[in-house]
Amino acid sequence: MNSPAAPTPTPTPTPNQAPRPLPVPPGRYKRYAAWMVGIVLFVICCYQVEVTPIKLMNGIPEMGKLIGEMFPPDWSYFPTIWEPMIQTVQIAIMGTTLGAILAIPVALLCANNIVTAKAVTIPVRIILNLVRTIPDLLFASIFVAVFGIGPFAGMLALMFFSFGLIAKLTFEAIEAIDPGPIEAMTAVGANKIKIIAFGVVPQILPYFVSYLLYTFEVNVRAASVLGLVGAGGIGLLLDRSLGLFRYDRACIIILLTLAIVLVIDYASNVVRRKLL
Amino acid sequence: MNEKMPKPLLFRVQFWLIAILIIAVYVWAFLGMDFAGIQSTAKTVTLSILKGFAHPDWSFVHMEGGEDLLSGLLETLIISLLGTVVSAFVCIPFAFWASANMSRGWAASGTGKIVLTIIRVIPELIVAILFVKAVGPGAFAGVLALGIHSIGMLAKLYSETIETIDPGPSEALTASGANRFQVLVFAVLPQVIPQFLSYSIYRFEINMRSATTLGLVGAGGIGTALIFALQTRNWSRVAIILYGIIVLITITDLISGWLRKKIV
Structure with missing residues (x-):
């Protein structure tokens, strides 16, 4: 968006020579x-x-x-899609929670101020980054192959997906905490578990819950398409409606997804704003 | 933390109400998982998956004149690049519309924010499905889906940046007789462009991840090969595609992280 007409700002010599010269903008x-x-x-x-x-x-x-x-959407289809939609939210809740539980120990292992050994933090971080690059739908497809078609596979897929996201956000938050309480507790001889329980957790808890809710928002959206690969939720019906060229049915599914996601986003935003 | 201090009754009632509510939600969600039990074939399938991941199909990396891994990854990269570039420009008017200090009156910025929220909450795969139905399968549908979906998030971040700018330069320009367009070009844009660029690069990282799965619904990229491999249970091919995705995303993450650090 740099307009060609913009005058090139030339560094003008000032009487008070700045200690560091400004970088000369490209010509x-x-x-x-x-x-x-x-x-x-x-x-x-x-x-x-x-x-x-x-x-x-x-x-x-x-x-x-x-x-x-x-348009107009097929409103008579509404009772049929209500149950899969609920299942979508259930998948998202279970996946997010299990992922968050898995994420806690890993986030602690990644944080430089808890585990000082680089030999531990760096490999764990690399594994975490690798997990985060795997698409959630690929996880879902693999779990569908192993556990069969249904919400259980979707839950496992979202579990791994949320694990990567929450663990990364949480370990970055842990590294940013105030070191004072940890130093004080180390000085009076607390062990690692006590330091984590009374020095780290109270500082990190609001952030952790906030990240959990954020991941839940992301997961509701992800869960709504998991059905495309057979992992439960509303996506299966969407796929079927589109396959049968019933766009009026697809429309009501999209509208309902939109409404549910908006409500959940709004609620979770309210809670997150209260937390932080 | 302090257990000795007696807590007011209202606080305790509130605490237990929230606790019961959360437990009820979990019980409800857990009951919805209707776990059918591990299938009898699970063991053989798991073994074949593990075997596939241990022996990836290296011949798929490059095949003469065919849909191989490298061309798929290149297409993925291009889809996400084009989607990001298109949305980075298209979202600028939306951002000014939604920002409270640039549009006149709260009604304008309020409607802008609502429109952006609606764009943002539609999952991109659903957008992709609709575009595949409209313009036919292929990378073009993927570019459009990513472009439209990214507008929602980028315009929101852009508008938040615009809302935090220093009003001084705009006031000075207005005082010296500049029109609205000149104020925009010489006072507003110079302040926000580094941040805009940084957000766009960040969005590129997100789009990279989305672009890998767009092919599952026929919107181009490596996902097309992935869905074929998954449907035929060709695990060694799934493995090589997954390794390719991991390498590509790691490299683009490193590059974009480095770029963002340079910009801001």
Whole structure:
């Protein structure tokens, strides 16, 4: 968004010489070159995946047609989708909680101010990062293969997904706590467990609950699509409705998902704001 | 922490009410899990999965003129790049609409915030499914899905940045007779661009992760190969795809983390 018309700010010599000179901004030509390179890269990328303006133009009427078929939503389908929707929320609750329980010891093992041995923190962190790169739907597919189709597989998938997220957020919060209480307790001879229970937990608890609620919000959204791979919840019905070209049914499913997610997001935001 | 101090009755009642509520929610959620028991095939399936992960299908990494791992990963990367770039620009007007200090009156910024919330809460895979139905399967649907979905979050973060800017420069420019556009270009944008860039790069990291699964619904990227491998239970191929995803995401995370540190 750097407008080419913007005057290049030249560093003016001041009588009070600053101790550190400001970095000289790149010249006009350099900026033009950067924009050119960016635009060329963008065009190459578009060409590579065949994203063209013509496709967009052709797509817009199709999208209009689709939306036209979605309305009015099929309200008679509502009783059928209510139960899977509830199941979606249940999957999210169980997955988040189990993931959070798993995350507590791992977060403590990652934090530099609790475990001073680098030989422990670094490998645990690497494993945590690897877990976080695995998509939740892949977890779900694997668990469906092992445990069969149903919400249990979805719960396990979300458990691993939430574990990675909560453990990362929590260990970063643990590293940012006030070291005072820990030092004081070390000085009077408390052991590691006592330090964690009385020096770390009280400081970290509001953050932990806040991250738990945030992950729950993310998980409700994730759970609503888990059914696409057979892991329970509303996604299965969405997939089926779309497969049968019943867009009015798909619409009511999306609307209900939207409503549930909005309510949960709002409630969890209220609680989180009270906590922090 | 202090057990000796008697707590007021109201506090205790509140505490127990919340505790009972939470326990009730968990019992309810647990009952919904209807665990069917481990299937008789679970052991053999687990063994074959583990075997697949121990022996990934290296031949899939590069195949002559076919849909191989490298081309899939490249497509994933491009989808997430394009989705991020498109949303990073498209969301700017939305951000100004939703920010309280830039739009006139709370009604404008309020409606902007509501629109962004609605965009944000629709799961991106659902957006992707709709675009696949509309424009056909392929990377284009994925780019559109990521682009639309990212607008919701990016515009929210952008508007929060805009709300925290120093009003001094804008006032000074207005006082010296600049019009609204000039104020925008010379007073507002210079203050917010580093933060905008940082948020966009952060969003790129999130989009990378989403782009890996977009293919499951037919929206392009490595997910297309992944869903085929999963459906045919070709675990050694699933394994090599998973390893590819892990390597790609780790590398892009490192690069974007380094870039964000340089910017802010």
